[in-house]
Amino acid sequence: MLAPSYQKFKDIVSASIDPKRILTNPLQTLAYGTDASFYRLIPKIVILAHNESEVIEIIKQAKAFDIALTFRAAGTSLSGQAITDSVLVVATHGWKSFELLDNNQKIKLEPGIIGAKANNYLAPHGLKIGPDPASIGACMIGGIVANNASGMCCGTAQNSYQTIADIRIVLNDGTILDTANFDSVAAFKNNKKGLIQEIESLRDEIKSNDALYKRILNKFKIKNTTGYSINALVDYEDPIDIIKHLMVGSEGTLAFISNVTFKTVIDEKYKSCSLLFFHTIQDACNATILLKSSPVAAVELLDRESIRSVEKDDDAPDYFKTLPESACALLVECRDNDLAVLNQKQETIRLQIQSIPTYTDYEFTSDPKQYYFNWKARKGLLPTVGGLRKNGTTVIIEDVAFPLPQLADACLALKDLFKKYEYHDAVLFGHALEGNLHFVFSQDFSNQAEVDRYEKLMSELAILVVDRFGGSLKAEHGTGRNMAPFVEKEWGIAAYEIMKRIKNIFDPNNKINPDVIINPDPKAHLKNLKPLPESNAIIDKCIECGFCEPYCVSEGLTLSPRQRIVIAREISRLESTNDDPPRLADIRKDVTYQLDETCATDGLCALACPVHIDTGKFVKEWRASKLDSGDKKVAAYIGSHMAGTTAILRVGLKMVSFFHSILGTTIMTTLSNGFHFISFGKVSKWIPEMPKGANKINTKN
Amino acid sequence: MSATPDLKVVYFPSCINRSMGKNSFQNSDDLQLTALTHQLLVRAGFTIIYPENMYTHCCGMPFSSKGFAEANHAQSEALEKDLLKASENGKYPILYDMSPCFYHSKEEFSKTLKIVDPIEFMLDYVMPQLTIKNKKDTVAVFPVCSVKKIGKMDQLLALSNLCADKVTLIDSNCCGFAGDRGFLVPELNEYGLRELKQQIPANCKEGFSTSRTCEIGLEKMSGIDFKSIFYLIEEVTR
Numbered sequence: 001m002l003a004p005s006y007q008k009f010k011d012i013v014s015a016s017i018d019p020k021r022i023l024t025n026p027l028q029t030l031a032y033g034t035d036a037s038f039y040r041l042i043p044k045i046v047i048l049a050h051n052e053s054e055v056i057e058i059i060k061q062a063k064a065f066d067i068a069l070t071f072r073a074a075g076t077s078l079s080g081q082a083i084t085d086s087v088l089v090v091a092t093h094g095w096k097s098f099e100l101l102d103n104n105q106k107i108k109l110e111p112g113i114i115g116a117k118a119n120n121y122l123a124p125h126g127l128k129i130g131p132d133p134a135s136i137g138a139c140m141i142g143g144i145v146a147n148n149a150s151g152m153c154c155g156t157a158q159n160s161y162q163t164i165a166d167i168r169i170v171l172n173d174g175t176i177l178d179t180a181n182f183d184s185v186a187a188f189k190n191n192k193k194g195l196i197q198e199i200e201s202l203r204d205e206i207k208s209n210d211a212l213y214k215r216i217l218n219k220f221k222i223k224n225t226t227g228y229s230i231n232a233l234v235d236y237e238d239p240i241d242i243i244k245h246l247m248v249g250s251e252g253t254l255a256f257i258s259n260v261t262f263k264t265v266i267d268e269k270y271k272s273c274s275l276l277f278f279h280t281i282q283d284a285c286n287a288t289i290l291l292k293s294s295p296v297a298a299v300e301l302l303d304r305e306s307i308r309s310v311e312k313d314d315d316a317p318d319y320f321k322t323l324p325e326s327a328c329a330l331l332v333e334c335r336d337n338d339l340a341v342l343n344q345k346q347e348t349i350r351l352q353i354q355s356i357p358t359y360t361d362y363e364f365t366s367d368p369k370q371y372y373f374n375w376k377a378r379k380g381l382l383p384t385v386g387g388l389r390k391n392g393t394t395v396i397i398e399d400v401a402f403p404l405p406q407l408a409d410a411c412l413a414l415k416d417l418f419k420k421y422e423y424h425d426a427v428l429f430g431h432a433l434e435g436n437l438h439f440v441f442s443q444d445f446s447n448q449a450e451v452d453r454y455e456k457l458m459s460e461l462a463i464l465v466v467d468r469f470g471g472s473l474k475a476e477h478g479t480g481r482n483m484a485p486f487v488e489k490e491w492g493i494a495a496y497e498i499m500k501r502i503k504n505i506f507d508p509n510n511k512i513n514p515d516v517i518i519n520p521d522p523k524a525h526l527k528n529l530k531p532l533p534e535s536n537a538i539i540d541k542c543i544e545c546g547f548c549e550p551y552c553v554s555e556g557l558t559l560s561p562r563q564r565i566v567i568a569r570e571i572s573r574l575e576s577t578n579d580d581p582p583r584l585a586d587i588r589k590d591v592t593y594q595l596d597e598t599c600a601t602d603g604l605c606a607l608a609c610p611v612h613i614d615t616g617k618f619v620k621e622w623r624a625s626k627l628d629s630g631d632k633k634v635a636a637y638i639g640s641h642m643a644g645t646t647a648i649l650r651v652g653l654k655m656v657s658f659f660h661s662i663l664g665t666t667i668m669t670t671l672s673n674g675f676h677f678i679s680f681g682k683v684s685k686w687i688p689e690m691p692k693g694a695n696k697i698n699t700k701n
Numbered sequence: 702m703s704a705t706p707d708l709k710v711v712y713f714p715s716c717i718n719r720s721m722g723k724n725s726f727q728n729s730d731d732l733q734l735t736a737l738t739h740q741l742l743v744r745a746g747f748t749i750i751y752p753e754n755m756y757t758h759c760c761g762m763p764f765s766s767k768g769f770a771e772a773n774h775a776q777s778e779a780l781e782k783d784l785l786k787a788s789e790n791g792k793y794p795i796l797y798d799m800s801p802c803f804y805h806s807k808e809e810f811s812k813t814l815k816i817v818d819p820i821e822f823m824l825d826y827v828m829p830q831l832t833i834k835n836k837k838d839t840v841a842v843f844p845v846c847s848v849k850k851i852g853k854m855d856q857l858l859a860l861s862n863l864c865a866d867k868v869t870l871i872d873s874n875c876c877g878f879a880g881d882r883g884f885l886v887p888e889l890n891e892y893g894l895r896e897l898k899q900q901i902p903a904n905c906k907e908g909f910s911t912s913r914t915c916e917i918g919l920e921k922m923s924g925i926d927f928k929s930i931f932y933l934i935e936e937v938t939r
Binding site for chain 1: 724735736917
């Protein structure tokens with residue numbers, strides 16, 4: 001039962017939005033309410049919005065009923081920024097339009113386009129979008145912009161903030177601002193004078209506070225997604241430019257993003273890379289500092305534990321296993337459109353770091369097999385920890401950044417921190433060139449002692465990153481709920497007040513994705529933790545990242561592989577705890593069609609899964625568990641009488657074909673005889689494309 | 702071309718192709734797939750060995766998809782045994798006429814039989830024996846899931862490019878027909894192929910694939926004829 005205001009809200013928006021796309025049942029709200037983070041909130045209503053006018057209606061009605069809204073696209077976010085217990089608006093299907101502009105120098109994209117698809121549109125022109133997050137095969141434009149996502153190559157030079165040309169947004173009262181449209185900008189300036197003035201006064205206040213001004217400039221020299229992109233207030237003069245850039249990294253807390261225009265960047269034709277091993281982390285970090293001023297496209301750091309994760313690979317050189325414990329690797333990527341220049345770059349890089357000894361000789365390679373292996377070493381890190389973790393635990397990826405000169409000390413300090421709190425499976429890696437480090441570890445949240453351990457780690461991490469090294473607590477994964485309690489800690493009171501005022505300017509009622517970025521609860525990062533109960537061995541390693549979703553035929557019709565797993569886990573949890581039998585019954589009511597019948601079991605999901613889960617195989621087991629012994633006898637009988645059944649099918653199809661020629665395109669029950677064999681007793685729906693029966697095979701050569 | 706003693710192949714016609722005959726759009730003088738495959742192999746100089754008890758065999762996939770693990774294993778083991786015999790313990794390659802069945806057997810079989818998927822067999826075994834005489838102008842080709850899973854997309858494209866000047870490779874997830882699911886839950890197939898029609902060029906009238914049941918749904922949702930890529934090869938080399 002929905003609360004009265006939600007019910008009224010639902011009734012009213014149902015008049016203009018197809019009620020089939022307004023979901024309130026426990027199965028679908030849970031499925032769509034799940035993102036890649038380790039937080040769980042279940043929306044009361046999920047709306048699969050298909051266009052901007054629907055979103056405007058939703059926003060207006062939500063405002064009228066004082067209902068909070070959260071917007072999301074792919075739901076690959078890691079910090080708890082795309083979940084809600086109110087109304088979730090999903091902008092994926094229906095948001096796929098794009099337009100190449102200004103001779104391909106720009107591309108206008110709607111929020112539901114997958115990052116890799118955008119790059120597919122640009123590839124024929126030798127171009128791509130700037131941001132290159134590791135999740136680019138699944139994450140979507142809306143989230144890329146809203147989180148200022150970056151990645152291994154784009155650094156701070158080609159992230160969303162730097163490459164955004166224009167944006168179209170819907171504010172909390174339904175007002176549209178399209179910065180690419182002169183009339184829209186003029187109307188906005190006219191109708192929103194107060195808002196413009198507030199932005200201008202924020203800008204001027206910062207300008208008159210020299211310490212704050214310099215602090216902002218300084219902090220954004222490295223990657224930073226903690227809090228709002230307040231560099232917009234120092235980098236730009238014009239309030240529309242400021243608003244445009246404030247939207248980048250706003251995590252859906254200021255407005256809805258209808259479309260974005262990116263300045264495109266060059267996708268170099270020739271690529272090579274080399275895996276360089278150093279004797280110590282310090283050497284690797286010193287090399288990174290030298291590489292910063294050389295023509296590298298990316299420098300990724302992998303600690304000893306990271307290398308261990310690939311040492312058993314068939315393509316791994318033997319010496320991987322015998323590297324000293326202190327060793328550290330850098331994966332150096334080089335790119336150019338001219339092969340000769342690429343070779344020159346490689347030599348320049350070599351000269352640049354020749355003063356630092358490497359453990360072995362190294363060569364740059366463009367050979368696809370070696371190139372792939374080197375990157376596999378880097379990309380295999382999350383799966384390794386994810387695949388080895390204990391069932392019931394989650395995988396946490398932290399995302400911090402340090403000023404480059406501090407990187408070596410910061411790495412060692414982080415490793416000490418893992419040791420201190422006994423995170424023995426932690427691996428450290430990341431975009432070294434930008435001082436951006438990720439560390440991955442498994443975490444149990446099923447008991448208070450473990451939650452306390454995590455709390456201590458986070459508190460000490462904040463001190464380490466902020467006080468000791470002047471770094472960023474979130475570099476590219478967004479603040480979300482995870483780092484919201486630490487925004488003030490990182491930025492100090494003056495900057496935090498600016499951020500609170502930004503939120504207040506755009507969302508004075510705190511109804512647009514509340515509790516994300518700005519959250520007064522100092523323990524918000526420890527609440528609403530997602531349960532990950534054991535369910536089935538095939539799916540227990542799932543980290544709910546959502547990488548499978550773009551490869552699933554039923555995603556958007558019923559459930560994606562990730563959503564199937566979420567539902568299976570919830571059923572297991574409800575069965576074992578018995579804490580809400582009516583909810584369990586409600587979920588079971590829809591589960592056969594949603595989870596089972598509409599899964600094609602094709603297994604393409606496994607190709608995209610970082611831990612190689614074939615959800616189709618799980619669904620087959622699910623089906624097996626629903627069969628009774630009678631079904632199995634029928635199957636065994638059919639199996640042992642294949643000759644008979646294929647003969648029946650041959651004859652059955654011939655009969656169907658014969659009747660069809662007489663009766664035309666109508667439902668023909670005779671078909672159920674023919675398809676008894678492949679459908680096991682279920683009556684097939686007849687379609688005119690049904691083939692004719694076959695003739696027996698003549699086996700003579 | 703006459704059969705040479707070395708050029709032997711075990712042909713395992715899938716149970717689907719043994720029971721489903723010609724498509725409704727095919728002419729009366731067209732051959733059904735099993736007969737066409739036979740003719741094509743003979744033309745390429747192969748001597749064909751059919752496995753014993755052929756009419757009793759199935760790779761097991763229809764059972765597996767429905768959760769009948771035991772019936773699946775029983776089917777698969779029986780098939781493996783007869784294929785082992787037919788191929789003289791793996792001496793001769795074994796041709797599958799559907800990619801999904803090949804993939805299923807590849808996952809199931811314990812012995813190292815030389816089972817070959819339809820694309821590889823045509824590209825590496827048959828095409829070198831034949832001459833392309835009348836290349837088509839334009840065709841659409843649908844890579845079924847098992848082709849993606851065995852990493853044969855490039856080979857499918859190479860094979861298709863031998864046969865037609867312009868090849869449209871359909872960009873899609875699983876078509877959603879999924880064996881018989883297209884008959885039972887037609888909306889899955891309709892949803893899966895909702896962007897199919899717009900991908901097919903106006904002058905393209907023929908589509909090809911390597912899975913019979915997928916082709917039924919592809920025909921339904923594209924409005925053009927879809928059949929086994931063996932037909933394409935047979936026609937352009939005739």
